[in-house]
Amino acid sequence: MSPDRPELMAALAAAQRWLDTVGSRPVPAAEDIDALTERFAGPLPAHGRRADEVVRKLASAVEPGLLAIGSPRFFGWVMGGTLPAALAADWLVSAWDQNAGMRDATPGVVAAEDAAARWILEALGLPATAAVGFVTGATMANFTALASARDALLAGIGWDQATLGMSGSPRIRVLAGAERHSSVDMALRYLGLGAPELVGVDAQGRMDAAELRHTLDADQAPTIVCVQAGNIHSGAFDPFTEIVDAAHEAGAWVHVDGAFGLWAGAAAALIGLVGGMAGADSWATDAHKTLNTPYDSGIAIVADPGALSRAFGHSAAYLLHSEVPDPHEKVPELSRRARGVPVWAALAALGRDGLAELVQGLVDAAQLLARGLAGLPGVAVLNEVVYTQVVIALIDDAITARVLELLLDEGLVRPSGSSWQGRSVIRFSVSNHGTDAEAVAQTVGAVAEALDSARRHLG
Incomplete structure (x- = not known):
């Protein structure tokens, strides 16, 4: 590395030190938040310091408070490690510092994200024509997909949410299993849809398809059915074929929360777990979990690309406009880093x-x-x-x-x-x-x- 970049050399040395020991060190942080807060106490300095000194100070101050999430003996909260190619690609994303929102402005990173999107659909057996948006994590992936569902269902009964908003809108009913993940509830709350109506589950947390069918028949309101690929406790998968058939017969939208379980579709021996899942209308996952990319790797997938772009599309005179929807029209953010590039690197390496x-x-x-x-x-x-x-x-x-x-x-x-x-x-x-x-x-x-x-x- 060039000696003209001492700050990058300092960062590399700190990263190598961490990566070389993360597999053997104790998993918990060595110091608690009070000790770490004291390390960062004091007013804003009156004068700046050299970048390499700042990096070394930051690393020495933070490292005692790091949790060894990358340890092979870390099993908390469904947090994955990081594959080497994905980590290196993430460094490049920061160095390139591209806003991946407009296709024609930053075509290099957008082309890589487009390729990652195609590979994800191919690997998971999802419809090749589906739209893919790269977001922060599983919560925002659920939010993005469910926003598409909300707006599509309202449009289907003549209510333009983008113009009229949610105040006074027709009711949308949301059905979810009694053991759904809280990120689904959070996304629904953010979208103004309120708490879901719960459907019973079996001993492993799988939704009862027969009860769902009965619940669907009891109310004709526009409906979203939230199902699960990977129960947070048991790892169980809902019976997708029966659920999708029942929901679509009732005109409902089926959304799959597959934060870590969606990737079962990539392994032949696990295909039975996801049978029928490709028939859903939207899916959410987090590549930081099972795919082992760095954080900031949520993925929202919507079978109808128009539903996704209608939910998030917008225009302004100063923006470039592509002939196809720009990346910013598939996610809640106008400006974002090229978070799909590490996903591409992980898939390319594997x-x-x-x-x-x-x-x-x-x-x-x-x-x-x-x-x-x-x-x-x-x-x-x-x-x-x-x-x-x-x-x-x-x-x-x-x-x-x-x-x-x-x-x-x-x-x-x-x-x-x-x-x-x-x-x-x-x-x-x-x-x-x-x-x-x-x-x-x-x-x-x-x-x-x-x-x-x-x-x-x-x-």
Whole structure:
């Protein structure tokens, strides 16, 4: 690297130091927020400093407060790691500093995003004519797709939301499974659609298709049905074929929240989980999870490109206008970084076979982990491990809570605590491409030690 860029050399050194140790270091941050706040205390300096000094100071101040999300023993909150090609591409995106909103203004990054969009549809078996928008994460992907659904359904009954707004508009009914993810509720709230009407689910959180059909028949209001590819606890997938058939017979729009589960469509052995999913009207996912790209990698997909561009299209005299919808007409933002470029890099580095191996490898690691944990005395695996989630509970809630506390304190592994089926649980979300048999064995060993300690402590 050029010596004329000492700030980039400083950033590279800090990044290499972090990446070289993230797999072996304790997962929790070494210092808490109070200590970190103190490091950044003080007024705005009266005078500036050299860029390389700022970078080194930033790295030294922040590193003690970093969570090792990239560790192969990190299993919290369905957060993936980062593939090398995707990380490097993300650096280029920052260096290029392109606004990826207008096709003819920044054609280089837009062409890469267009290619990534085509590959996503191809890999997941979704309609090749669907429109793809790159957003921040799964919440905004749900928001973007559901905005398209809202406006399309209102237009179908003669209400122009773009002109008339939502005040006084006809009611849109939203149906969702009782175990939908909260990001769906957030997106609906942002869109003025309110809380969804809940449909019953089975023991693994899969929507009851028969109950859905009955609920659809009970009300003729324009309806959105939100289904799930990957339950946040069990990893289960809704029965898409039955749901899509029932919803479309009723004239409803079907949206799939596939934040981490949509990628099951890329692995041949997992195709059964997503049967019928391609018949939906929109889909949402987050490439930072299963695809292992850096953060800022949400993806909204809408089968009818016109519905997406009608929801977000706009014009101004100073903008360039392409013959086809510009990228900014597919997302809520006019200005944005080229966040689809790291997605392209990840897919290009993996190829179709590598993508299938990545997804299947996560599932294999989750199933290996489940078998190891189930072999420990008093540990019950509560879910059918069909995808990447493993949920365990101990003899009672007190021991479960104590084991989780010990695991978090010790820091070798990082699951997350939750409540499911009326019990306190520990959830392991296998999302990192580096989680191999050794990482699984270390995790099982850490849980075994925590369990022994908890039993001694609680008598």
